Amino acid sequence: MSNTTRPFRSILFEKAEDGSEPPSTGVQDFVVDLHLDQIVDSILVGRQEYRLGTLFMATLNSSEAIEYRHQAMRELESQSLRDAIEAFAQGMRSMRRARQLAENVHNRYNRQGWFLNGVEAYCEAVSRLGADLAALDLESRGFLSFRGFLLSYLESPGFAALRAETEKMRADLAASRYCLLMKTNNQFTVRKYEGEEDYSVEVEKAFEKFREGAAKDYRIRFTGYPEVNHVEEAALEFVAKLYPEVFQSLDEYCARNKEFLDQTVADFDREVQFYIAYHEFVAQFTGTGLRFCYPVVSDSKQVESHNGFDLALANKLVREKSPLVTNDFFLKDNERVFVVNGPNQGGKSTFARAFGQLHHLACLGLPVPGTSAKLFLFDRIFTHFEREENFDDLRSRLEDDLMRVHSILDACTPRSVVIINELFSSSTLRDAVFLGRKVLERVIQLDALCVYVTFIDELSTMDKAVSVMSTVLPDNPELRTFKITRKPADGLAFAMAIADKHQLSYERIKERIRQ
Amino acid sequence: MHRDRGLDLEGKLPANEYDLSRDLQLETLFKAMAGKDKFLLDLAKKVLLTSLLDVDSILFRQGVLKDCLKNPDVVAELFKLSADAIAKEKQDWAWNDAYKSADQTFQRSVRLLKMLFSKLKELRAIVDQHAGRFESDGFKGLFEMVQGEISDSYLASIEGHLKELELGEGTLISAELGEGNKGTGYALCRQPEDRKEGRRLFGRKTGQFTFTLNTNDQTGPEMMAELRDRGINGLANTLAQSSDHLLGFFVSLRNELAFYVACMNLRDQLAARGEPVCFPTPAERGRRSRAFKGLYDPCLALRRDERVVGNDLEAEGKDLVVVTGANRGGKSTFLRSVGISQLLMQAGAFAPGESLHADICTGVFTHFTREEDSSMKSGKLDEELGRMSKIVDSLSPDCMVLFNESFASTNEREGSEISRQIVAALLERRVEVFFVTHQYEFAHLLYEKGTPNAAFLRAQRLENGERTFRVLPGEPLPTSYGDDLYHRIFLAQGPGAKG
Incomplete structure (x- = not known):
């Protein structure tokens, strides 16, 4: 037990050096490019009150900190634990509503009544959570240490007194029953x-x-x-006069217990929703064949993933009940760069996004799409995807591209992940080959991890680069598989696929011309 | 209507309701039973088409109906009493689902309860006066219930409540402090006896506070009314439910009596035409047994002024009855009289005829040729077979199927083959079949086979070609005397039929 008695700090950050919630900054490029904003929005539907958005941007910097969250997340796979948390969360929600009313309604007794309701909801929620957690076999460092904290809080003289006082107050008020006699329609006694x-x-x-x-x-x-x-108010004022001692003590009770809410409890209530929200989000993929796994996250750049997928796309398709293709990838030895080739609409961008999403989610300490994964503990993710912005001419667009890539390469370290999609597509082929090669050379020199999506075959033969292609089925090239496989760029499937896209395959032409 | 439960009007009509009504011309029957009373009509229809399946239930209703026929005035009075109560409830606001306040619910409920209470007293008086004249288990049970449950002391206690509910002493509401110290748990209280008038606890000066609305207060009266509404909400609900329950009692009384009233109407109409009715003796399901005397089609009788021809039959152990013979010779009428009397018997009513003995069947189905469809020859067989297929969906052993000139929309050979295969299959599945046909080949084939469980009847035609509309035992003959008709109608030169 002794190794679990580290004083509880936070269910998300075990130690101060694990980082903490970053200040809310502007939305970064990679968030939009990787569709992380869509994913987080979906995860947080119905949980706006917790303001968890920034927590989903704060990646961790050590395997240990990630392991702390993995443990908590695994613990939350238990229905009984989630039920306990849900009951607690509801109680805390009632508490917040009552506390709000206790500040806003105008009649004093009415305010005090709501205040009492708030404290009652709080005592009830906390006590119940304590009892629920005590009855569970917990294993994770986070929940064990939180339980330790909670049980000693519940036993503290301060809380015991709060609860006793609250119960007494409620009993006194409940006993203050009264009668109204109405003989005419403008008067009551x-x-x-x-x-x-x-x-x-x-x-x-x-x-x-x-x-x-x-x-x-x-x-x-x-x-x-x-x-x-004001009619009810008149009645309430009379009741207060009928039971003066009770209302006197209510007054004192409210004054004494203004600061009833424990900050650690309040933080836990909010932070645990980080896990619950993600758990619920993942649960909607149950039965679709799409799986999630706890990745191994380390400093090794030999990353791999099996049956991974683009979570933003999956989230869209699961609503439409459409199937989704999963993909595998791996980098071995000194391989650092995926150069992704293949037909348009063949899943290239999706592959690139999935690569980035998997890394981001992994470094948040969360399960990632796929059946298994080994991922890199990166410092930053940089992305460059084509933007919708309008430019006056090609030159200014190219200039913008170059500016952005330059700033990426400036900030990039050997521990960064760089994802570039269709860079320089607006330039001439010669320029694109030249510039692409320059960028990749720099990335390779830095030894960063990179996914480079391009229509240029030549780039796939560079050192440390692995060529992967979006593929088409040989007998029906118009049907894209969205499978990305390792193979040298051949340039052929690409042309065929474009022909297919226009319904010009041998079979299709025969079909279309027949009669 | 049932020994052990109330009448269920929620049940659906059988799927073949349309075909039955149309083929057996039941609308005429329903009209005679109900006149223009829509409620009576729907109920009679439902009861008639929801057959009883055991002897005891049938005899139970027969007993009640016999009592009704003996005491028509009392039954009419009871029926009118319940119908009155129901009508008066309806008159008291048509928007009963749209109560705007608990007070309105309260006022209306008390009003209704008073009205229903007076009906309850009337009912008790009628029962007290006439109970001795009834013999059936059904009526005895009802009357005992009325005298037992609606006792004098019960009536007195209800009267007391109705007086107290006028709230002459004001509205006394108890409450407690709930969420946010708002009042909750409001309940209307009885004023304790010792506090009424005389002692006037509320008259004392201490321990109580009185609030009076400022005369300028615009919103106050509404809030005051709402506060009172909260107080009487629970009681208003209980009162409205109670009046529903009490009304429900009259509704079921009316429902229970309605079918008998409809039967009494029918009997009167038939009697006016000199037509007899009899109480049939039902036999258990599965025993093929059928005998009747003077059985007629009541719908035909109702449409005519003179008496109609009845038929006799003795058919012990017959699964199949084949009727052949002259066109317009009374075959369809015969078939209808069998179907209608079966429905009437299994509704617990009387049968049209001098006597009827028949086994109970699981369901009555009709498959009649539809004249008006004949314009589309090709589609007609398709339509006929479609209807047949629907019937087969609903069939089970001991059902009865009445065929009338079925499958004749193709040539005789094919039609006969279809009929043969269908009938053979039905008989094997223990379905009772009545088949009116002029498909000679089909009828003849069955006759030749000499099956002991088949009976053969023929519409009578006298030597001179005249029709008696009687159906008598007889083997199928190869012509339906169509030329008789042809001659009579087209040549108008008297009888002179060949072969």
């Missing part, structure tokens, strides 16, 4: 309740013998405003 019976019980009994089958519900649904109107 309030007094203490003295044991009068509910008449409807009696009436129901009187007609019970005629009851047959289900009864229709005739109750009016009243709009449940959290705030008292």
Whole structure:
């Protein structure tokens, strides 16, 4: 047990040096290029209140920090743990709503009532989470240490007192029952309740013998405003006068317990949603044949992935119930660069994006698409994808391209991942070959990892480069497989595929011309 | 309507309802039973087409119906009483689903309960006066229930509640503090006896506070009303449900009586034409047994002023009855009288005729040729076979199928072959078949086979070609005397038929 008793810091960052949440900066290029923004938006649907966006940009810098999250994530595969967290999250949500009302409604007793509701929700949520966690066999460093923290918090004199006071306050208020007598429609009288019976019980009994089958519900649904109107306010003020001691103690209770919320508990409530959100996101792929795995993340550049896929695309297709092709890749020995060739719409960009997404997600300490993966613990990801922007002429576009690539190559280190898509496609072939070669030479010299998507065959023969191609089926070239395989660029499938795209294959022409 | 449960009107009509009504011309029957009363019509239809399947249930209804025929005035009075209660409920606001406030629900419910309560008292009085004149298990059970459950003390207690619910002492609401210290758990309370008038706890000066709306307060009255509404919401709901339950009692009373009332109407109409009715003796399902005397088609009778021809039959152990003979000789009418009397018997009603004994069948199906479709020769057989296929979907052993000139829309040889194959299959599956046909080949083939479980009838034609509309035992003959008709209609030179 002793090795698990490190004081709890955060369910996301075990140690201070693991990094922490970065300040929210502007959206970086790679986020848009890799469609990470789409992925994160989908992950966070319905969780806006937690403001988790920045956490999904903060990649970790050590295998140990990643392992800390893997453990927590695996732990959360247990339904009972997730149920416990969900119950807790709901309780905390009620707490926040009540606390908000306690600040905003205008009547003092009304405010104090909401304050009490907030503390009640908090005590209940925290106590229940403590009991739930105590009953579970936990293994992860994160949850073990959080449980240690939570149980000692629950036993602390401060919390015990809060809970006892809160229960007493509720009991006193519940006992403050009252009666309203309305004789005319502009007046009521309030007094203490003295044991009068509910008449409807009696009436129901009187007609019970005629009851047959289900009864229709005739109750009016009243709009449940959290705030008292001035008539209700009058009644509430009278009740406070009928039970002066109770309302006096409520006043004191509220003043005493202003700071009831523990910051560590509040942080946990938010941060654990990072895992839950991702878990739920991944769960929607259950049954599609698409799998996720815990990657090995290390300093080795011999990366590999089996059955990986573009998560943003998969997320779109799973909604349309369309199938998706998965891909494998690996770099061995001193291979550092994938040069991706092949027909348009053949899955080249998708492959490049998947490569980047896998790395980003891996360094967030999350499971990644695929059945297994070994990925690189990078420092930064740089991307350059073609943009939609309009330029006056080719020259200014080329200039912009070069500026961007230059700044990438400036900031790039041997631990960076560089993903370049169709660079210089707007230039002449000669320029494109020349510039592409220059860029790749620089990347190779830096020994960074790179995916370079291009229509230029020549680049695939460079040192440290692996040629991969999007492929087409031999007997039906118009049907793209979206499979990316290692093979030298042949230039042939490319031409055939374009012919296919125009429905000009031998078979198709015969079919189209027949009669 | 049932010994052990109420009448279910939610059930669906059988899938062949349209064909049955059309082929057996049931609309005439329903009209005689219900007049212009839509409710009665729907109910009679539903009951008639939802057959009872065991002897005891049939005898139970027969008993009740016999009581009704003996005491038509009392039954009519009970029926009117329940129908009145239902009508009055409907008159009290047509928008019963659109209550705007608990107070409206409350007021209306109390009003309805008072009305229904007075009906309940009337019912009790009728029962007290006439109970002795009824003998059937059904009526005895009902009357005992009324006298037992709606006792004097019960009536008195309800009367007390109805008075108290006028809330003459004001509305007393209990409440507690809920979320945000807002009032919750509102309930309308009875004013304790010792606090009413006399002691006036609310009259004291201490321990209570009174709020009065400012006369300038624009929104206050609405809020005040809502507060009261919250208080009476639970009770209003209970009252509305109670009045529904009580109304439900009258609804089921009306529903239970309605079919008998419809039968009484039918009996009166038939009696006015001098036509007899009889209570049939049902035999258990699966025993082929059928005998009747003077069985007639009530729908034909209802459309005519003079009496119609009835038929006799003795068919013990017959699975198949084949009827051949002259066109316009009464074959279809015969078939209808069998079908309708079967439905009536299995609804627990009387049968049109002097006597009827028949086994219970699982369902009655009709397959009649449809004259009006004949314009499209090619499509007609297709249509006929389509209908047949639907019938087969619903068939089970001990069903009864009535065929009338079926599969005649092709040439006789093919039609006969189709008929033969269908009938053979049905018989093997223990389906009872009545087949009116002038397909000589088909009928003759069956006759030649000499099957002991088949009976052969023929529409009578006298030597002079005149039709008696009687159907009598007789082997199939190779002509249907179509030329008789031809001669009569086209040549108008009297009888002179060949062969």
